[in-house]
Amino acid sequence: MNSNMLLIPLLLFGPLACQADHSAAQSNIKHTSKLKAKITRTEFGIAHVRASNLRSLAFGSGYAQAQDHGCVLADSYLRVRGERAKYFGPDHYQAGDNRHVMSDYLYKIADIYGQAKLAFPTLSKDTQAAAEGFAAGFNLYLTEVQQGKARLEPTCQGESWVKPITAVDVLANIAAAGSGASLGQFATAILQAHPEQGNAWLPSASEPLKLTSPLAAVPDGDKLMTQGSNAWAIGADFSDDGKGILMANPHFPMTGQMRFWAYHANIPGELDVMGASLLGFPAVVNIGFNHNIAWSHTYSASTQSVIYRLTLDSATPLGYVLDGKSKRIAEKDIVVEVLSASGEMQSLHKPVYKAEGGMLIEIPGVLDWTEQHAYILKNTNLDNFAAIDHWLAINKAQTLQEFQQSFKDHNGLMFNNAIYTDKDGHAFYIDAANVPHLSSTALRYLNENIQAKQYFEKFRVPVLPGDDSAYYYQQSVPYAEKPKLARKDYVQNANDSYWLANASAPIAEASPLYGQHRVLQSRRTRYSLAQISHPIGDEQKFDADEVTAILLANTAQIKPIIDTVIAACEQSWQTKEVTVNGQIFALAPTCQALKKWDGRFEQSSLAAHLVREFVARVNDREDFEVSFNPQDPVNTPRNIRINEALFKELAIAGEIIRHAGFALDAPLGDIQFFEQHGKRFAWQGNMNVEGGLNVFATQNRLDQTTFAPIVTASVMTPYNDRPLWSGLSQRGYELHFGSSWMMVVDFDESGVKAKGLLTYSQSQHPNSLNANDQTQYYSEQNKLVALPFRKAEVAAKHVSTQIIKQ
Structure with missing residues (x-):
């Protein structure tokens, strides 16, 4: 029993790994087939990889990802092996934080690397081929770096921790991505579990070396903000030509190991698919389309x-x-190697x-x-290594039946919902997360x-x-019992549970582990359902341009709240004063500023930041005349209650803005920004609290790289001295998370058509021409670009071609 609690940043536990011997894993993986891939880059650096087999396709994708993200990948493999402290010492951001030590212990305790090594010989030939090929491609690029033919990003060029990897590294890194969010909330609990009291759980240092600071000094971490996303599938009944339309809008970190990478995979006669994948995924496309189907994913509300x-x-x-x-708890001594300040290597021991x-x-x-x-x-998900097989089956699917069969054959989508449509106008939703079958x-x-x-x-x-x-559960929930819905009008998800994939056809209650049923929905879900259930085009049908316009409109579910408050201001409230904690505030300035808001969150939108801080203080469970009704979940709660308490919250919102140093009616583009490679970009888009689709946030706790940017501290909330939820600082809204790979796909008689954009650009290499190009395009244009998929389209946007062999 522990009498005191160590406070540890939760996201140190992105999914974890083990202390298995790396060299041994490498020697056990052998393949003699020759590898060859053709890598064509088109506008914005999109990689089109063509190969004759899966292993060579993965070889090409590993090489191309290393070109764009070599340091991030190398850092990810180091993290999953639990070796950061060995190369970087105990601390990350500042002396005494001991984050590297704790990160290493978490990964070694969870032992994902060890489980991947053990499982590898039993996995499918496709999974083995993809992992081996990707490792070979990554390693080839490192060889060229050593030969002076290529360069890595400055963050890791010439560093000793950048080293060749194996297929086990690739596999473990994917599994780590699948389990991190589920386990992150229990990082502290995992580390401090010990049968004795006090600090007995702390690692012990070997003599004579000592840590530079006590491990108990690790600071508290903020509550985990999970991944998010929106996705729509429009079916035949709601599309203007009877064919499907897909909107993909995953919300993920804008820096680090969980960035998406735009990619076109082609094995002639076997596979032709395009979209985007998380870094480190070999060969397959995570969110994308082929000639006949299109799909996306959102983060499930379930628990694993x-x-x-x-x-x-x-x-x-x-x-x-x-x-x-009677049985016995297994006890094992886990060793973490730590580079001391004097340059000596120190061994830390901890029982787990x-x-x-x-x-x-x-x-x-x-x-x-x-x-x-x-x-x-x-x-x-700790021992779930089915991701490659599952996404490969999805990539190859040509019909709804084949797409559904992938979920019957595999359970590799880890934490995802899946949203699907096709050229025949089917719309399908499934919560595909790997949920325990109780x-x-x-x-x-x-x-x-x-x-x-x-x-x-x-x-x-x-x-x-x-x-x-x-x-005890023995397996995951089988396909037959997963929440799912097939429609001809639409399905959608915006990170609430499965219940309202379609507002007119609620899904019956499933296992409680899939999330809450018949409860108040988020503002974003209500906005999504309101938009998708009322087509805006001719004859009340959608086309792809209209879906794209909705995605990029930057409007918000909370607009009726502001309209009502403005009307109240004009009636009498703008002439009044309110008292908050003994301080008197005139309401005229905030009322006048609200009137200037155009109902959007564009760069030009005046007072949008005031709206944001105000609606964050509105309680959906208490502040409305009509409360939530499960019979009318899209339109309730509604009718904001006008009273003095509400206007006190408006006054506090105004005080927050003034404290941060901004005018109440400043344009959003002067305040909200994304900064990358030394350049600041004005940025349009909502935050989740406003109930829009194109959502961003200031937190970066999902960036687990050693070079994650340090976020500027927010201003403190008046009267309680807590950091502001929105992250508003005296620099503004410094964004690190949000809309990443945005894509709209539809079909016509000539085949599939797609537009997309990677908001933070394709490459994290600051010297790349593709480091900021899409970022600047989004900031200036707020549009999607046509994706070159067919041979002629690729040729028209061709930038370079490279053939790699081994």
């Missing part, structure tokens, strides 16, 4: 984790009881504990390791036990008895 409460056996050290029999395939965790005062009980965390016994306990219900509400992860095997 379960906590079990072990009943301990007092007669046996580290003993616990399962089904009436596992049972029933889960990691022991401890949350003091909530989930304590006592003499009677201990807790384990199990996660379905037994009826476990579900009944979760529904009836008061403490279990409280825990589930707190963590959104079930806490179940661990002394009876009836409560």
